[in-house]
Amino acid sequence: MQIMASPAGLVGLGLCFLVLVVEPLGAYGSSRGSLGGIDGAAAPVINGICATSVTTHGYECQEYEVKTQDGYILNMQRIPEGRVGGSGGGNKKQPVLIQHGVLVDGMTWLLNSPEQNLPMILADKGFDVWIANTRGTRFCRQHVSLDPAHPEFWDWSWDELVTYDLPAVFDFVFNHTGQKIHYIGHSLGTLIGLASFSEGHQADKLKSAAFLSPIAYLSHMKTALGVLAARAFVGEITTMFGIAEFNPKGQEASVFLKALCDYPGVDCYDLVSAITGKNCCLNTSTVDLFLKNEPQSTASKNMVHLAQTVRDGIIKKFDYGRPDYNLMHYGEDRPPVYNISNIPRDLPIFVSYGGQDALSDVEDVELLLDHLKFHDVNKLSVQYVKDYAHADFIMGINAKDIVYNQVVQFFKYQQ
Ligand SMILES: *[C@@H]1O[C@H](CO)[C@@H](O)[C@H](O)[C@H]1NC(C)=O
Numbered sequence: 001m002q003i004m005a006s007p008a009g010l011v012g013l014g015l016c017f018l019v020l021v022v023e024p025l026g027a028y029g030s031s032r033g034s035l036g037g038i039d040g041a042a043a044p045v046i047n048g049i050c051a052t053s054v055t056t057h058g059y060e061c062q063e064y065e066v067k068t069q070d071g072y073i074l075n076m077q078r079i080p081e082g083r084v085g086g087s088g089g090g091n092k093k094q095p096v097l098i099q100h101g102v103l104v105d106g107m108t109w110l111l112n113s114p115e116q117n118l119p120m121i122l123a124d125k126g127f128d129v130w131i132a133n134t135r136g137t138r139f140c141r142q143h144v145s146l147d148p149a150h151p152e153f154w155d156w157s158w159d160e161l162v163t164y165d166l167p168a169v170f171d172f173v174f175n176h177t178g179q180k181i182h183y184i185g186h187s188l189g190t191l192i193g194l195a196s197f198s199e200g201h202q203a204d205k206l207k208s209a210a211f212l213s214p215i216a217y218l219s220h221m222k223t224a225l226g227v228l229a230a231r232a233f234v235g236e237i238t239t240m241f242g243i244a245e246f247n248p249k250g251q252e253a254s255v256f257l258k259a260l261c262d263y264p265g266v267d268c269y270d271l272v273s274a275i276t277g278k279n280c281c282l283n284t285s286t287v288d289l290f291l292k293n294e295p296q297s298t299a300s301k302n303m304v305h306l307a308q309t310v311r312d313g314i315i316k317k318f319d320y321g322r323p324d325y326n327l328m329h330y331g332e333d334r335p336p337v338y339n340i341s342n343i344p345r346d347l348p349i350f351v352s353y354g355g356q357d358a359l360s361d362v363e364d365v366e367l368l369l370d371h372l373k374f375h376d377v378n379k380l381s382v383q384y385v386k387d388y389a390h391a392d393f394i395m396g397i398n399a400k401d402i403v404y405n406q407v408v409q410f411f412k413y414q415q
């Protein structure tokens with residue numbers, strides 16, 4: 001069985017940043033040291049995200065471990081209050097859960113200065129901020145019985161993020177705060193939120209949702225490199241697919257990317273732009289920091305699933321590529337569809353998308369909005385940022401003024 005591990009994925013799509021990875025960067029530890037208690041007590045994570053990126057700026061920060069129903073142990077950070085105690089007054093602070101995209105982890109939110117990054121801005125505005133990290137990323141490589149060195153650990157796609165990761169972190173935050181949660185997703189973090197909420201999950205724990213640079217429909221993706229990669233990736237599936245770690249910093253990934261860049265019409269001169277679109281507002285120092293910390297591994301199956309979404313133009317579960325295999329997994333010969341129109345119409349939703357975003361293409365976002373056309377009018381706010389591309393929403397130096405302040409306002413309006 002051939003593992004398509006490869007590289008193809010690389011370009012797969014979320015590709016958010018992989019882009020940057022032509023040269024393999026320094027390796028990060030493949031697993032963590034011993035972990036503290038699961039569920040409940042803050043766990044001691046040496047050199048974790050709190051220690052490297054949050055407390056250094058004078059914020060309180062707690063590390064948690066959350067176990068999913070299928071045995072993965074996820075790492076989460078909580079910034080319970082602002083530097084000056086926040087502005088929440090005497091009232092209980094409202095929890096916000098922030099979910100990153102594919103091939104990165106929660107640290108990407110924290111690379112800009114405290115005045116510019118989303119979690120710290122929210123904390124300073126009086127919110128109780130929780131940062132999620134998905135399975136497979138550097139601090140989420142533990143499982144009750146599986147080992148990341150073995151393929152079984154990597155047998156999942158974004159369906160499992162919908163079915164297991166998201167419910168685990170929602171339950172955890174809800175249990176700790178006793179309050180409904182404001183959700184923020186970027187990129188793949190939007191897709192898993194949309195899919196989950198469309199199935200009616202988290203309804204009792206969710207207060208509102210903000211989708212930044214949403215990806216749902218992907219068939220209008222403009223980047224030649226992304227399209228080519230997605231095609232290569234699904235093209236490699238025949239009857240069997242490989243289950244493996246997809247490490248964008250790996251040798252294979254870099255070789256593959258270089259090969260794609262030789263195709264006519266693919267311009268990799270500026271790789272970031274080639275994949276994410278032309279970001280207007282990134283700080284080079286922040287990008288350097290990003291490259292030191294990201295990208296992160298995901299499962300090859302996850303990249304294939306994303307590539308299927310590009311190919312098929314439908315948001316559905318992982319396609320095993322053969323009717324009999326699908327039957328075995330789903331009881332139907334085709335994968336079940338996530339019907340975005342089923343998202344509860346009274347769920348307060350904020351959507352922000354960019355005119356330069358090559359992954360979250362304007363036409364695809366319009367298709368998404370079309371599926372929300374029966375949403376209660378006063379529950380849906382949409383913002384279009386003409387100059388923004390995919391990464392500006394997480395690292396833009398002016399994202400506070402352009403996007404985050406609107407998110408804060410939107411959340412406050414729901415109180
Ligand atoms: C949350 O609390 C419920 C009820 O006490 C419990 O069943 C569940 O396991 C808890 N979940 C987490 C993630 O702590």
Ligand SMILES: *[C@@H]1O[C@H](CO)[C@@H](O)[C@H](O)[C@H]1NC(C)=O
Pocket residue numbers: 113283284285286397
């Ligand atoms: C870019 O990042 C550097 C290092 O954090 C910082 O000193 C500088 O002020 C930032 N520039 C802008 C425009 O935010």
Ligand SMILES: *[C@@H]1O[C@H](CO)[C@@H](O)[C@H](O)[C@H]1NC(C)=O
Pocket residue numbers: 339340341342
């Ligand atoms: C999706 O859900 C909407 C609203 O609930 C419904 O009208 C529509 O028929 C559904 N579409 C499919 C393909 O099931």
